[in-house]
Amino acid sequence: MSSTSKLFSALAFLLVTLVAVPWLITVTRRLDLYYTLTSVALLAIASGGVWLTFYIGRINIGQAAFALMGGYVSAILVVTYGVPFWLTLPLAGLFCAVASILIGLPILRLRGVYFAMVTLVLTEVARLLALALPVTNGAKGLVNIPLPGSTTLFGVTLIPDFATLANPRLTFYLISVVLMVICYAGLYRLVHSRVGRLCLSLQQNEELASSIGVNVAYLRVVIYAVSSLLGGLGGAMFVAISQSIYPSSFTITDSINFMLNCFLGGLGYVFGPILGTFLLYFGWDLLFQTGRLQLLIFSSVLIALMLILPNGLLSLRLFRRSKG
Amino acid sequence: MAQVIANGVYLGAQYALIALGLTLIFALMNVLNFAHGQMYVLGGFITYTAYGQLGLPFIVALLASGVTLGVIGALIEKLLFRTVIRRSVREESTMLLAAAVAYFLDAVILLLFGEKQRGVPKIVNGVFVSDALIMPYDRLLIGALAVLFIGAFMLFMQFSKPGRAMRALAQDRVAAQLMGVRVDRYSMIGFALGAMLAGVVGGLLVAITGVNSGIGGPISIKAFLMVMIGGAGVVGGAIAGGFILGMIESVGLSVLHAYGDITYLVIFAALMVFLSIRPNGLMGKPWG
Numbered sequence: 001m002s003s004t005s006k007l008f009s010a011l012a013f014l015l016v017t018l019v020a021v022p023w024l025i026t027v028t029r030r031l032d033l034y035y036t037l038t039s040v041a042l043l044a045i046a047s048g049g050v051w052l053t054f055y056i057g058r059i060n061i062g063q064a065a066f067a068l069m070g071g072y073v074s075a076i077l078v079v080t081y082g083v084p085f086w087l088t089l090p091l092a093g094l095f096c097a098v099a100s101i102l103i104g105l106p107i108l109r110l111r112g113v114y115f116a117m118v119t120l121v122l123t124e125v126a127r128l129l130a131l132a133l134p135v136t137n138g139a140k141g142l143v144n145i146p147l148p149g150s151t152t153l154f155g156v157t158l159i160p161d162f163a164t165l166a167n168p169r170l171t172f173y174l175i176s177v178v179l180m181v182i183c184y185a186g187l188y189r190l191v192h193s194r195v196g197r198l199c200l201s202l203q204q205n206e207e208l209a210s211s212i213g214v215n216v217a218y219l220r221v222v223i224y225a226v227s228s229l230l231g232g233l234g235g236a237m238f239v240a241i242s243q244s245i246y247p248s249s250f251t252i253t254d255s256i257n258f259m260l261n262c263f264l265g266g267l268g269y270v271f272g273p274i275l276g277t278f279l280l281y282f283g284w285d286l287l288f289q290t291g292r293l294q295l296l297i298f299s300s301v302l303i304a305l306m307l308i309l310p311n312g313l314l315s316l317r318l319f320r321r322s323k324g
Numbered sequence: 325m326a327q328v329i330a331n332g333v334y335l336g337a338q339y340a341l342i343a344l345g346l347t348l349i350f351a352l353m354n355v356l357n358f359a360h361g362q363m364y365v366l367g368g369f370i371t372y373t374a375y376g377q378l379g380l381p382f383i384v385a386l387l388a389s390g391v392t393l394g395v396i397g398a399l400i401e402k403l404l405f406r407t408v409i410r411r412s413v414r415e416e417s418t419m420l421l422a423a424a425v426a427y428f429l430d431a432v433i434l435l436l437f438g439e440k441q442r443g444v445p446k447i448v449n450g451v452f453v454s455d456a457l458i459m460p461y462d463r464l465l466i467g468a469l470a471v472l473f474i475g476a477f478m479l480f481m482q483f484s485k486p487g488r489a490m491r492a493l494a495q496d497r498v499a500a501q502l503m504g505v506r507v508d509r510y511s512m513i514g515f516a517l518g519a520m521l522a523g524v525v526g527g528l529l530v531a532i533t534g535v536n537s538g539i540g541g542p543i544s545i546k547a548f549l550m551v552m553i554g555g556a557g558v559v560g561g562a563i564a565g566g567f568i569l570g571m572i573e574s575v576g577l578s579v580l581h582a583y584g585d586i587t588y589l590v591i592f593a594a595l596m597v598f599l600s601i602r603p604n605g606l607m608g609k610p611w612g
Contacts, residue, residue, distance in 0.1 A: 114552065267414055299424050303424045310417050311412060
């Protein structure tokens with residue numbers, strides 16, 4: 001794709017999500033969809049982090065740990081210390097990044113299935129820690145977190161005070177989508193930079209990469225930190241919307257779902273996780289009407305998709321191109 | 325203390341049997357079987373139905389669990405995993421499939437057996453009492469059966485023809501194929517055997533702790549823990565991991581009892597430290 005067509009499709013995406021979708025929702029009066037779509041955007045951010053670890057050849061089933069961590073950091077700062085939410089958002093992301101560097105230094109030495117299992121355990125550790133630590137208020141969790149206040153830059157109100165808004169859901173939706181677009185633009189840039197090439201070399205063969213002078217240990221910690229930062233951002237934003245957080249807000253199921261989102265969209269495509277998250281979350285929601293059969297149909301469709309398109313949904317496009 | 329150790333050994337025998345199935349599937353196909361816990365639950369429910377509901381002898385019920393799960397395992401390998409492994413660019417894709425299978429089995433179990441906790445009547449009554457030890461006879465019997473199955477499995481892997489073929493496959497897939505091992509067939513047998521082990525343990529444990537549809541996930545995670553402790557893909561490692569986890573759990577629950585529910589937190593933390601020192605577990609191969 002040339003840079004103009006890239007710019008054009010980015011603009012089209014923004015136009016659809018920021019203008020057309022709210023318009024459609026207002027017309028059809030399905031205001032509940034705002035919450036669903038906001039969730040999709042935020043979960044897609046966290047899934048983007050998982051995708052990035054896949055990009056360096058690691059299976060990350062620990063993203064829920066960082067989402068939970070980010071959520072708690074933001075919630076505790078807001079509730080206990082009265083820090084404005086928009087300041088806690090980057091702080092939560094940074095906290096997760098630093099924590100992931102400390103955790104990542106030892107565990108990134110693990111490969112393949114060992115790394116996958118250790119990150120799975122990490123999710124469980126985060127949940128148990130949230131239950132055990134005094135600051136997190138145990139199983140009762142933190143509730144009644146105030147809505148984010150306004151934020152101004154050079155006298156211009158960037159984000160209005162949520163408590164005064166007539167339709168906070170719309171604002172949450174818009175902000176989440178913008179956040180998602182920023183995160184994925186960053187991801188896209190990262191993947192298509194020199195560092196991205198180096199990541200690809202890690203994915204293929206770490207020994208070979210290090211033998212030609214790639215600083216493997218450094219690079220994988222940095223990538224893991226970026227990945228966790230995305231997880232923390234997604235988690236913190238999620239807490240602001242649901243105004244509560246519990247140790248069970250993000251569990252192993254979420255970790256596995258983040259991973260499934262990436263698989264479903266396709267591991268070879270930066271924007272795969274967005275599509276994957278959208279379809280998984282919406283598919284699950286749509287199947288709600290089938291009641292007891294929900295899980296059965298959902299898993300059968302997943303298995304079928306896996307059999308037909310084992311390389312993700314976006315591989316369809318590649319398929320068509322190679323034919324034509 | 326003797327009581328704690330006896331409990332640990334008893335738990336360890338069960339755990340080792342679960343871990344054996346998981347590690348076998350991993351060694352043969354490089355698949356992390358997320359659905360292992362669900363297979364265990366399904367095995368438990370089949371024994372519950374056959375022994376508790378239909379009144380068949382316990383051994384027959386156990387056999388039914390094993391055979392059913394073996395068939396299911398073989399079908400899952402033949403119809404699903406083989407296709408995906410062949411078509412997929414990245415072998416991690418099998419993890420999505422395994423997770424989807426886990427969801428699928430969860431759904432099937434929920435639809436067929438409901439969400440209630442189910443138990444069966446005791447298989448043998450009475451309690452063994454000595455100075456330091458109190459152990460119900462049924463636990464002793466189940467523990468002994470588990471050890472027996474582990475022994476049988478090891479003998480099978482060591483001396484039978486399929487066992488040798490599977491060990492060759494685990495060592496080097498291509499080399500085994502060149503030596504004339506029918507790779508597809510033994511992958512299927514291996515997967516079926518792993519699933520069968522899960523089903524048998526489920527059947528064994530339903531006699532003690534009962535079973536409910538929600539425990540599949542946590543059991544899978546425990547199985548992962550054991551495999552990590554011992555080293556993935558190694559039979560001895562799985563057995564060691566199972567006994568170690570059983571022992572730690574038993575000791576931890578009695579020692580850390582005073583500090584509240586932190587046994588698992590301590591186990592997890594210790595495991596992460598252990599793995600950063602020894603990334604391949606106790607006896608794992610230096611790849612993963």
